[in-house]
Amino acid sequence: MTRTPLPCLVAIFAAAVAVHPAPGQEPPDSRNLQVLPSDIPEDELTDTMLGFLQALGLPRRGGEGCLHCHVGDLERPRSEWDWSNDAKSTKLTARRMIAMTKAINEEHLAGLARRMAPEFEVGCVTCHRGRVDPRPLPMLLDSALRAGGADSVATVYRELYGRFFGADAYDFRVSVLAGMAAELAAQDDYEAALRISAVNEQAHPAEPGARRVTLGLGLQRTLDREGADAAIAEFTGMLRSEPPGIVDYSLLDGLGWRTYRLDRQADALPLFRANRAAFPDLYFTFESLTEASLGAGEISLADAIRAYQDWLTAHPGHEMAQVQLTNLQRRR
Numbered sequence: 001m002t003r004t005p006l007p008c009l010v011a012i013f014a015a016a017v018a019v020h021p022a023p024g025q026e027p028p029d030s031r032n033l034q035v036l037p038s039d040i041p042e043d044e045l046t047d048t049m050l051g052f053l054q055a056l057g058l059p060r061r062g063g064e065g066c067l068h069c070h071v072g073d074l075e076r077p078r079s080e081w082d083w084s085n086d087a088k089s090t091k092l093t094a095r096r097m098i099a100m101t102k103a104i105n106e107e108h109l110a111g112l113a114r115r116m117a118p119e120f121e122v123g124c125v126t127c128h129r130g131r132v133d134p135r136p137l138p139m140l141l142d143s144a145l146r147a148g149g150a151d152s153v154a155t156v157y158r159e160l161y162g163r164f165f166g167a168d169a170y171d172f173r174v175s176v177l178a179g180m181a182a183e184l185a186a187q188d189d190y191e192a193a194l195r196i197s198a199v200n201e202q203a204h205p206a207e208p209g210a211r212r213v214t215l216g217l218g219l220q221r222t223l224d225r226e227g228a229d230a231a232i233a234e235f236t237g238m239l240r241s242e243p244p245g246i247v248d249y250s251l252l253d254g255l256g257w258r259t260y261r262l263d264r265q266a267d268a269l270p271l272f273r274a275n276r277a278a279f280p281d282l283y284f285t286f287e288s289l290t291e292a293s294l295g296a297g298e299i300s301l302a303d304a305i306r307a308y309q310d311w312l313t314a315h316p317g318h319e320m321a322q323v324q325l326t327n328l329q330r331r332r
């Protein structure tokens, strides 16, 4: 086992916490140090340990956080704790983590042909970001789903949101629960999907996107169970009942392309037509309807080219339409 000093680690940890113990203390030689340098001074060791607390989000007060890895008793003075004891598996893991972090910095990053300036190194915080458990949010939510269904997802999400929102720890953007809800809907579990989308809306009351996901799932369920006409009727109702800015072209457009890709083109075209009627001035509704109609064989290539030419007459210089027109003309 090499025991070279870890200037980088110590520097990162020391910078993260400010403690000022008396310098120049003699390090005791009875310590059970296997990866940290055996001659590390007491104050640097303390800084390193405090750095662990910070990186893993463990409490700093009263030595409580130290107990995550060390054997000790909060009722007894800390000088009597058994610091060199290796009984806790978390300490053994942490020891490997120190060695891993050192290897990343000294063997891998140090060997890069070009480094960022100033040199950026990996610390515990790079992966842990203030949490003991480094798993990202979608993975934790997926475990919760398997263990206890949509209710567990709601509980875990709210708990983590309450503790970590604003920290650089989890991705709480609308897209995470939206993605999970979409997956559940794809498995035909609309009940769980809508339940999870409701949690998303509660967490993001000011974001139209969160509400839109719920509306989209509702439309998708209606389409799957009752067909295109019922879904379009529901959409028309939404245009009237939802506050402005919520119902936009993306609802029927997304549903249309999903249906189209599932080889249900007969169902997809009415959705695109209804979207075009609802948002007649929007290029995207025109483009989707034209492309899908062409793909489904409902119109010919010549019809599609004429449609783009008409659009360009009404909207001279429209760049996206011009690009599509050129593409179609090449296919002739």
Ligand code: HEC
Residues within 6 Å of the ligand: 030, 031, 032, 033, 034, 035, 036, 037, 045, 049, 050, 052, 053, 056, 058, 063, 065, 066, 067, 068, 069, 070, 083, 084, 085, 090, 091, 092, 094, 095
């Ligand atoms: C994330 C796990 C972890 C936490 C939290 C932690 N330590 Fe450690 N500590 C270790 C590991 C691992 C070693 C052994 C390092 C080695 O083998 O080189 C160690 C070693 C030590 C040692 C040297 C023990 C000896 O053998 O003499 C002391 C003292 C120490 N830690 C104090 C603390 C204090 C004080 C805290 C709380 C402020 C703390 N540690 C928090 C993992 C941790």
Ligand code: HEC
Residues within 6 Å of the ligand: 052, 056, 090, 091, 093, 094, 097, 098, 101, 122, 123, 124, 125, 126, 127, 128, 132, 133, 134
């Ligand atoms: C490259 C990413 C990465 C870095 C850097 C890293 N860790 Fe970890 N850490 C992980 C992963 C991944 C796990 C989970 C491993 C598993 O159990 O599958 C983990 C798990 C742990 C655990 C066990 C979690 C628990 O349940 O208590 C501890 C303790 C820990 N790390 C401490 C540290 C310390 C201390 C450092 C810095 C010296 C560090 N880690 C640096 C990725 C990292």
